[in-house]
Amino acid sequence: MENILINITTLKNAIKHNDAAHIHLLEQETYAPDVAVFFNDLNDKEAQYVYANLSPGFAAEVLLELDEEQREQIMSELTSKEIAEQIIDNLDTDDAADVLNELSEEKQEEVLAQMTNIEHSSDIVDLLNYDEDSAGGLMAKELVQANANWSAQSCIVEMRTQAEKVETVYAVYVVDDDEKLIGLLSLKKLLLAPQGAMVKDIYDQDIISVKTNASKEEVAQLFKKYDLVVIPVIDTIGRLVGRITVDDVVDVMQEEAEKDYQSMAGITGDINENDSVFESLKSRLPWLLVAMVGGVLGSRVIASHENVIRLHPEMASFIPMIAAMGGNVGVQSSAIIVQGLANNSIQIKDITPRLFKELRTGLLNGLVCSSLILVYNLFTCDTLALTYTVSISLMSAIVFASVMGTFVPLFLNKYKIDPALATGPFITTTNDILGAFIYFTVGYFLYGMF
Amino acid sequence: MENILINITTLKNAIKHNDAAHIHLLEQETYAPDVAVFFNDLNDKEAQYVYANLSPGFAAEVLLELDEEQREQIMSELTSKEIAEQIIDNLDTDDAADVLNELSEEKQEEVLAQMTNIEHSSDIVDLLNYDEDSAGGLMAKELVQANANWSAQSCIVEMRTQAEKVETVYAVYVVDDDEKLIGLLSLKKLLLAPQGAMVKDIYDQDIISVKTNASKEEVAQLFKKYDLVVIPVIDTIGRLVGRITVDDVVDVMQEEAEKDYQSMAGITGDINENDSVFESLKSRLPWLLVAMVGGVLGSRVIASHENVIRLHPEMASFIPMIAAMGGNVGVQSSAIIVQGLANNSIQIKDITPRLFKELRTGLLNGLVCSSLILVYNLFTCDTLALTYTVSISLMSAIVFASVMGTFVPLFLNKYKIDPALATGPFITTTNDILGAFIYFTVGYFLYGMF
Numbered sequence: 001m002e003n004i005l006i007n008i009t010t011l012k013n014a015i016k017h018n019d020a021a022h023i024h025l026l027e028q029e030t031y032a033p034d035v036a037v038f039f040n041d042l043n044d045k046e047a048q049y050v051y052a053n054l055s056p057g058f059a060a061e062v063l064l065e066l067d068e069e070q071r072e073q074i075m076s077e078l079t080s081k082e083i084a085e086q087i088i089d090n091l092d093t094d095d096a097a098d099v100l101n102e103l104s105e106e107k108q109e110e111v112l113a114q115m116t117n118i119e120h121s122s123d124i125v126d127l128l129n130y131d132e133d134s135a136g137g138l139m140a141k142e143l144v145q146a147n148a149n150w151s152a153q154s155c156i157v158e159m160r161t162q163a164e165k166v167e168t169v170y171a172v173y174v175v176d177d178d179e180k181l182i183g184l185l186s187l188k189k190l191l192l193a194p195q196g197a198m199v200k201d202i203y204d205q206d207i208i209s210v211k212t213n214a215s216k217e218e219v220a221q222l223f224k225k226y227d228l229v230v231i232p233v234i235d236t237i238g239r240l241v242g243r244i245t246v247d248d249v250v251d252v253m254q255e256e257a258e259k260d261y262q263s264m265a266g267i268t269g270d271i272n273e274n275d276s277v278f279e280s281l282k283s284r285l286p287w288l289l290v291a292m293v294g295g296v297l298g299s300r301v302i303a304s305h306e307n308v309i310r311l312h313p314e315m316a317s318f319i320p321m322i323a324a325m326g327g328n329v330g331v332q333s334s335a336i337i338v339q340g341l342a343n344n345s346i347q348i349k350d351i352t353p354r355l356f357k358e359l360r361t362g363l364l365n366g367l368v369c370s371s372l373i374l375v376y377n378l379f380t381c382d383t384l385a386l387t388y389t390v391s392i393s394l395m396s397a398i399v400f401a402s403v404m405g406t407f408v409p410l411f412l413n414k415y416k417i418d419p420a421l422a423t424g425p426f427i428t429t430t431n432d433i434l435g436a437f438i439y440f441t442v443g444y445f446l447y448g449m450f
Numbered sequence: 451m452e453n454i455l456i457n458i459t460t461l462k463n464a465i466k467h468n469d470a471a472h473i474h475l476l477e478q479e480t481y482a483p484d485v486a487v488f489f490n491d492l493n494d495k496e497a498q499y500v501y502a503n504l505s506p507g508f509a510a511e512v513l514l515e516l517d518e519e520q521r522e523q524i525m526s527e528l529t530s531k532e533i534a535e536q537i538i539d540n541l542d543t544d545d546a547a548d549v550l551n552e553l554s555e556e557k558q559e560e561v562l563a564q565m566t567n568i569e570h571s572s573d574i575v576d577l578l579n580y581d582e583d584s585a586g587g588l589m590a591k592e593l594v595q596a597n598a599n600w601s602a603q604s605c606i607v608e609m610r611t612q613a614e615k616v617e618t619v620y621a622v623y624v625v626d627d628d629e630k631l632i633g634l635l636s637l638k639k640l641l642l643a644p645q646g647a648m649v650k651d652i653y654d655q656d657i658i659s660v661k662t663n664a665s666k667e668e669v670a671q672l673f674k675k676y677d678l679v680v681i682p683v684i685d686t687i688g689r690l691v692g693r694i695t696v697d698d699v700v701d702v703m704q705e706e707a708e709k710d711y712q713s714m715a716g717i718t719g720d721i722n723e724n725d726s727v728f729e730s731l732k733s734r735l736p737w738l739l740v741a742m743v744g745g746v747l748g749s750r751v752i753a754s755h756e757n758v759i760r761l762h763p764e765m766a767s768f769i770p771m772i773a774a775m776g777g778n779v780g781v782q783s784s785a786i787i788v789q790g791l792a793n794n795s796i797q798i799k800d801i802t803p804r805l806f807k808e809l810r811t812g813l814l815n816g817l818v819c820s821s822l823i824l825v826y827n828l829f830t831c832d833t834l835a836l837t838y839t840v841s842i843s844l845m846s847a848i849v850f851a852s853v854m855g856t857f858v859p860l861f862l863n864k865y866k867i868d869p870a871l872a873t874g875p876f877i878t879t880t881n882d883i884l885g886a887f888i889y890f891t892v893g894y895f896l897y898g899m900f
Contacts, residue, residue, distance in 0.1 A: 031658070033675045160641050187637055191610050208481070224704070225483045227697035229679055246696050247677035250703070254674070257707035258789060264714055265785030265873070266778055280811045284782050285818060291778045292819055295771030296826065302767035309763040316759045316766040317752035320882050321745030323770045324777075328716055328741050328875055332734050335715030339708060361730045368735060369742055376746065423715070425778055428878075432770050 006030065008041050015046045023053035032058060036065035044073055060090035068102060075099075080107065084114035093120065094140035094248065097127035127242075135219050136212035138252070139233040139242030145173045146185060148200040152193040155185070173232050173240055174203040181232055181240040183207050209234050212241060216252045221344060223249045260338060263420035264331070266291070287425040294429030298323070298436050305440045308447070314383055315443055318390045322439045326397035326431035329365060333358050333405030334423045341413050351410050355403060362402025370395040385443070385450035393442040397435045404430070456480065458491050465496045473503035482508060486515035494523055510540035518552060525549075530557065534564035543570070544590035544698065547577035577692075585669050586662035588702070589683040589692030595623045596635060598650040602643040605635070623682050623690055624653040631682055631690040633657050659684050662691060666702045671794060673699045710788060713870035714781070716741070737875040744879030748773070748886050755890045758897070764833055765893055768840045772889045776847035776881035779815060783808050783855030784873045791863050801860050805853060812852025820845040835893070835900040843892040847885045854880070 006026055014022030026035060035054075039047050039062070051059055051074050063071055075083060088096045088111060100108050108128075115121035123141040130136025144162045146155045159172065172185040183203040193202050209232045210219055222231060223246060233242040262271065266287035271279070302309075302319065309316055337354070340346030346354065370391040377387040405427055409419035456476050464472030476485060485504075489497050489512070501509055501524050513521055525533060538546045538561060550558050558578075565571035573591040580586025594612045596605045609622065622635040635653045643652050659682045660669055672681060673696060683692040712721065716737035725733070752759075752769065759766055787804070790796030796804065820841040827837040855877055859869035 031656075031676060033677075156641065191606065206481075224700060226481060227483075227700075229696060246679060246700070250674060250677075250696075250700065253700070253703065254707075257704075257711070261707070261711050261714065261785060261789060264711065265781050267782055267785060271786070277807060277810045277814065280807075281814050281818075284779075284811070285815060287782075288775065288778055288815060288819060289822075291774060292771070292823065295768075295774055296823070298770050299767040302770070303764065306763045306767070309759065309766045313756045313759040313763065313766075314753065316763075316769065317749040317756070318745075319766065320748050320752070320770050320773045320886060321742070324741060324745055324748075324773070324878065324882050325738065327774075328738055328878070329734075331715050331874070332717055332737075335711065335717060336721070339711060357727060357730075360727045361734070364727065364731050365735060365738060368731075369738060372739075373742065373746070424781070428774065428778070432774055436770060 008038055011038055011050070012042070012046065015042075015049050020053045023050055026050075027054055027058050032061035033065045035062045039066055039070055047074065048077060056086040057090045060087045063087060064091065064095055064099070071099070072102065075103070080110035081114045084111045085116075088115060088124070089117060089120065092140050092142055093123045093127055094138065094242075096120075096124050097137075098132075100124065100128060101132065130212060133216050134212060135210045135214040135216070135233050135244060136242070138216055138219060138244045138248050139212070140245070141242050143173060143232070143240075143243045144171075145175050145240060146199050148174050148176055148182060148198075148203065150199045152190060152197045152199060152202060153195075155190065155199050159190075171230060173207075173243075174199055175240050179240060180238040181207065181209055181234050184232075207232065210244070211236065217256065219244060220249050220252045220256065224253070225344075256342065260342060260420045260423075263418070264335065264338075264423040266425040291425045291429045294425075294433060298429075298433040301433060301436045301440070305444075308440065308443065312383070312386070312443075312447060314381075314386055315389070315440075318386070319436055319439060322390070322393050322397050323432040323435035325369065325394060326401040326435040327428035328401075329362065329398045330401035330405035330427040330431045331423060333362075333402050334409050334419075334427050337406055337409040338419050338423055341409065341419055346410075351407075354410070355406050358402045358406040359399065362399045365402070366395040366398035369398060383450075385447045388450075389439065389443040389446045392446070393435075393439040396438050396442065397431070400434060400438070401427075401431050404434075458488055461488055461500070462492070462496065465492075465499050470503045473500055476500075477504055477508050482511035483515050485512045489516055489520055497524065498527060506536040507540045510537045513537060514541065514545055514549070521549070522552065525553070530560035531564045534561045535566075538565060538574070539567060539570065542590050542592055543573045543577055544588065544692075546570075546574050547587075548582075550574065550578060551582065580662060583666050584662060585660045585664040585666070585683050585694060586692070588666055588669060588694045588698050589662070590695070591692050593623060593682070593690075593693045594621075595625050595690060596649050598624050598626055598632060598648075598653065600649045602640060602647045602649060602652060603645075605640065605649050609640075621680065623657075623693075624649055625690050629690060630688040631657065631659055631684050634682075657682065660694070661686065667706065669694060670699050670702045670706065674703070675794075706792065710792060710870045710873075713868070714785065714788075714873040716875040741875045741879045744875075744883060748879075748883045751883060751886045751890070755894075758890065758893065762833070762836070762893075762897060764831075764836055765839070765890075768836070769886055769889060772840070772843050772847050773882040773885035775819065775844060776851040776885040777878035778851075779812065779848045780851035780855035780877040780881045781873060783812075783852050784859050784869075784877050787856055787859040788869050788873055791859065791869055796860075801857075804860070805856050808852045808856040809849065812849045815852070816845040816848035819848060833900075835897045838900075839889065839893040839896045842896070843885075843889040846888050846892065847881070850884060850888070851877075851881050854884075 006029060010022065011026065042050065047070065051062070054062060063074060087099065091099065100111065103111065112121050112125060127139070127141065144159055146158065150158065155172065172187070172190065173181060174183040174185050176182050183205045184207045185199060185203040189202050208222065208226055208228065210222060212233055212235055219231065222228065228246065230243050230245045232240055233244060235241050267283050268286050269283045271283045337346060373394055374387065374391040377390055381387045408422040408427070412422055413419040456479060460472065461476065492500065497520065501512070504512060513524060528536070537549060541549065550561065553561065562571055562575060577589070577591065594609055596608065600608065605622070622637065622640065623631060624633040624635050626632050633653045633655045634657045635649060639652050658672065658676055658678065660672060662683055662685055669681070672678065678696065680693050680695045682690055683694060685691050717733050718736050719733045721733045787796060823844060824837065824841040827840055831837045858872040858877070862872055863869040
């Protein structure tokens with residue numbers, strides 16, 4: 001939202017002058033996510049002031065949009081009663097459970113004890129039992145359901161009551177007398193229902209649902225594959241227990257994509273831009289150390305050819321190139337595989353044809369690159385042995401890296417290890433060592449021949 | 451969907467025995483995306499047979515889920531009249547426009563001329579005018595709208611008519627007499643409206659909309675920021691012209707994430723797992739050639755120190771490690787920046803504090819790594835000069851790479867160049883050259899001293 005009346009300067013000014021009217025204007029003119037963006041530029045006291053002057057419903061929404069640390073800071077100033085009444089009561093059950101999950105267990109219990117809306121609090125307690133990374137952990141309790149034996153008319157009446165609790169009605173879930181999910185009634189069908197129709201006559205039995213114990217990745221796959229907006233969640237015996245909406249799943253997809261991206265960059269664990277230097281170090285140093293161990297091993301390979309280098313110092317100049325090209329090709333191949341596995345577009349049974357395809361691509365890439373470097377070296381390099389060594393070892397390193405970059409992620413995936421680990425530093429480091437090995441082995445033979 | 455009766459073997463068998471009943475079972479028991487998955491394992495003739503035996507509505511949905519090439523293959527066997535009646539008439543306007551966009555212009559016109567539903571075809575023609583990468587290109591025409599001056603009662607009656615054309619009703623958009631979008635009426639509010647209420651009394655004026663010419667990336671940002679399920683699209687003077695649903699936006703987000711991922715892996719252009727070897731080559735060779743040019747430049751740097759290497763061949767062994775560590779650190783830093791920019795969580799004004807923060811992280815990472823390698827070399831390396839050269843140049847290369855990895859993507863972004871270009875091969879290659887340069891410069895001084 002762009003608004004010429006409200007920006008970070010006017011806001012900071014209003015806070016300084018204790019101008020609560022400006023905060024009310026902020027609430028009227030913007031949405032909670034916009035206010036949350038302003039919080040990034042406020043200090044703790046300023047943030048506290050803005051928060052205190054928002055209406056509780058809006059304040060709770062803003063709180064949800066903040067970074068975990070900012071949220072913690074604001075909540076640390078509130079009593080359990082205030083958290084219960086101002087925040088938890090104003091949030092949907094899934095968001096309420098997420099906020100509570102960030103509190104210590106004692107604090108959680110204190111807050112829950114302060115809640116006056118028993119239905120809301122028991123729903124939340126229910127949700128707290130599920131693993132955060134499962135469908136149960138993602139779902140909310142707010143939904144509209146209808147019994148198959150109701151009439152369409154009484155369904156609308158019943159919906160009016162249920163809808164008061166539910167922010168957006170996506171669909172009406174149809175259950176049998178045992179609360180088991182048996183289908184879906186679109187609002188459209190309900191609106192178009194003839195007089196006297198029963199729910200069981202007009203509902204749609206085709207419904208995609210997910211069990212509470214499905215992983216959040218499985219949930220995201222279902223949303224992507226079937227273009228869903230909301231999915232009902234059922235327990236082990238098929239009873240309807242909640243629903244997951246697409247906005248939560250978008251966050252899961254985002255996280256997954258970021259995790260794979262970071263894996264390739266050699267960054268581990270949860271990171272965010274506001275991390276302290278120490279936190280940055282924790283996420284980056286592990287792979288750097290792995291790479292350094294690899295570098296040391298590579299240095300041993302080269303050192304073992306010290307006599308060759310003493311005789312032919314010109315050989316040293318192409319070591320990094322051979323190593324780097326292998327690394328680049330390996331990263332390309334492994335990235336394709338990791339992405340295909342993440343999309344579910346590559347299956348385990350594809351291993352052999354895929355290896356052969358990458359092998360062909362590798363051969364062609366290698367052929368182009370090693371021919372070009374051959375021409376370059378024929379013109380610029382005095383030593384014919386080096387010229388051929390570079391081209392032959394480049395070709396071998398590229399082909400080898402193609403196969404390895406394909407095989408390793410497929411292999412890891414087969415053994416339920418995150419294939420993304422095979423991209424980035426691991427593959428580059430391994431190829432550095434192999435590249436040096438191939439280079440000197442080829443050189444050993446060719447220098448012997450010329 | 452798992453179904454023991456239907457799998458690729460039974461399906462292929464049914465096709466061989468001309469068993470149309472099995473195809474009907476497939477249609478009953480699965481969803482269009484499931485059938486599309488089977489198509490990956492069918493040859494053209496088999497695919498044709500399955501397609502011909504699906505009901506037109508379901509067949510059109512399956513067609514949408516196929517790869518572009520598979521879709522092309524199936525459509526090439528159909529007349530313009532069949533495409534119009536069996537496919538386009540059965541699709542929502544946005545999907546219909548996407549499918550038509552894949553045809554040649556003449557074929558497009560032929561198909562449109564065959565359409566009998568004039569409203570549908572004129573809506574589609576409208577959509578074809580928009581840039582595919584804009585909000586106009588993403589939107590569909592199917593929506594339910596109400597005039598602010600209607601009564602809630604007549605609104606429900608009118609909705610019944612409109613809803614027959616619209617698959618899912620997410621919300622009712624409220625417009626004024628000039629068709630300008632002025633707000634939103636939730637189905638919930640409509641259901642809960644008191645007798646005799648007017649739309650203007652109960653609608654919500656708070657509505658987030660997007661202009662037709664907004665880029666698809668901007669649309670995706672709005673969905674993510676405001677947790678939207680659907681967004682109305684307006685023209686330059688504020689008239690309601692369409693709506694975009696979250697499933698299309700999820701595809702945009704996915705594409706963006708994949709593009710960044712591929713950039714880091716040194717893969718350019720559109721790729722998919724079924725690409726031919728030649729297409730793979732086209733997407734991978736460009737960065738490999740860039741990297742090779744970098745490698746050649748690096749080899750010049752090293753070659754210019756050939757005399758040093760002849761005297762001190764042990765120096766060669768650590769060249770790849772110094773280069774690789776710089777590359778790894780550079781990729782980490784640039785990945786953080788690219789991701790932050792993609793998330794909108796890093797702003798241009800953050801450049802200076804961010805550079806300083808990365809510098810501090812780089813200093814610490816460098817300190818840890820170079821101390822460890824110092825200890826290792828003190829024990830294993832006979833040459834004190836080399837021991838110190840490795841540690842000092844490693845430290846310098848890491849610090850330098852941190853700063854460069856931060857600065858380059860921010861700089862590119864400032865000049866509207868995709869910052870993701872700075873990750874991957876570019877940053878590793880640059881650091882390979884710089885690493886070698888730093889290493890030999892430090893070595894030159896230290897070997898002089900010891």
